[in-house]
Amino acid sequence: MFIKNLHLTHFRNHEDTKSTFEENINCLVGKNGSGKTNLLDGIYYLCIGRGAFSYTDTQHLQHGKTFFSLKGIFDKEGRTNTVQCIVEKGKAKVIKLNNKPYPKISEHVGNFPCVLLAPNDTDLIRESSELRRNFFDTIISQIHKNYIQLLIKQKLILRQRNQLLKDADQQEKFLKKDVLEIYDEQLLPIFKEIHRFRTEFIQEFMPIFSEIYHSLADEEMKINYRSHLEEEENRKSKKENPTFESIFKGNMLKDLILQRTEKGTHRDDYKFLLGKKTLKHYGSQGQQKSFVIALKLATFAIIYKQTQIKPILLLDDIFDKLDETRIKNLLKLLSKSDFGQVFVTDARPERTRKLLDSFGRPIAFFEVKDGSISSNL
Structure with a gap:
């Protein structure tokens, strides 16, 4: 094309x-x-x-x-x-x-x-988790049509839920729990599906990224996907009881106090590592630039692989x-x-x-x- x-x-x-x-x-x-x-x-x-x-x-x-x-x-x-x-x-x-x-x-x-590599791409390393989520979400959306619809639904329901949290005064807070539970029942399956897409994507993306980075430089770079739902999988492997659903619902009181939704895939992050250290704090300018170049060329490769x-x-x-x-x-x-x-x-x-x-x-x-x-x- x-x-x-x-x-x-x-x-x-x-x-x-x-x-x-x-x-x-x-x-x-x-x-x-x-x-x-x-x-x-x-x-x-x-x-x-x-x-x-x-x-x-x-x-x-x-x-x-x-x-x-x-x-x-x-x-x-x-x-x-x-x-x-x-x-x-x-x-x-x-x-x-x-x-x-x-x-x-x-x-x-x-x-x-389309894939763009620009000088400010190193902001992905230095700036907020939102920037990294948006970056990877854009890649997955170009591969899977239904993924972007999940993101749109998540954004809409979160906006409504957060507005309800902000609007509720002290006397109404506990009365609003029933309405919040309605939003929660809609959000939870969306969280799980988004988490599935991101987990499967990063598993396929990492070998491609590593191969490209090693053709540019010899350092060992890693990308770790972090999610509240990932923590649930870790608890399951350790045979611990709490599920993400129970933790999310149990966090309602804290959400009411903070007036925002604290847990979910909208809070996910991707950690960029130089060996076992954070690339943000220990990577040189050349290493950071090489990292984002490999990131973007791997983006090209995985889109081509998935869509031809x-x-x-x-x-x-x-x-x-x-x-x-x-x-x-x-x-x-x-x-x-x-x-x-x-x-x-x-x-x-x-x-x-x-x-x-x-x-x-x-x-x-x-x-x-x-x-x-x-x-x-």
Whole structure:
């Protein structure tokens, strides 16, 4: 699968940008702030249905404009597909496939798989568990259509349950328990199904990730999935009695006091380890950058394995903070024909040409300047 044509209108610093891309490697060069990353964000948006760097659609609007639109023409298994996205202030977002709007935006996720590697990806290591959950949820959603529906249901029921917890005053708290139990009966099977998806995913993902990381560097890296439901499985193995269901229900009083739902898969986390130590505290910049590169290339590999569709691979400023050995190993990986369409951005065209000169695949170069893109150089 690859994108043939892209048209951005009022999207970030792109007033009216059109371009035709090649099926293999497309290299976007230009100064910092010229709009290279925004082009990748536009492609990502068309594939996933939201931006890569912001969950707020209005932040993608060009200054002073009331709408933005994106249009991409994709070749998927030899068939041409047109994806359009229109976001206008005060109106619901519309995504169309071949001129037909999706009844639900979530139905678009997974139809045009895409993987983005960006400089701020090391935030996955340093920042909150929510960021890591969202990252892995996006991967699983591109593989399993029904998974995203579980996430939507979980979010809706949790919002209603938490609102009830906040609204209940001291006298009403115990009267609201019956209503809370209704929400709990809906949440518990969703928690268990989400936990199952995540557990099965990480078991298949880890060997792929480890193999790719070892081709970049020699350190031992691990990803541990942590969940309240995982704790239940550990208790079962130790023949301890409490189940997650009983613990969750027994936590109701604490939830009422804190006015939020404390236990469940919405609190899951993924721990990144360098050997037995946390990568966040003990990993160097090069190790952390190598980790997220392996994370993203493993994402490509598992999506391709599960769907038989090669995702579009977007690589934004990937050579930053990597030593020569790691760059050499990365380029060796990328030169393989396993990858389909690849986009690479760099602010130093001379470096990019030199690094990519040894590739055995066709490379198209484009210059991005002031929110516009040149023809193939």
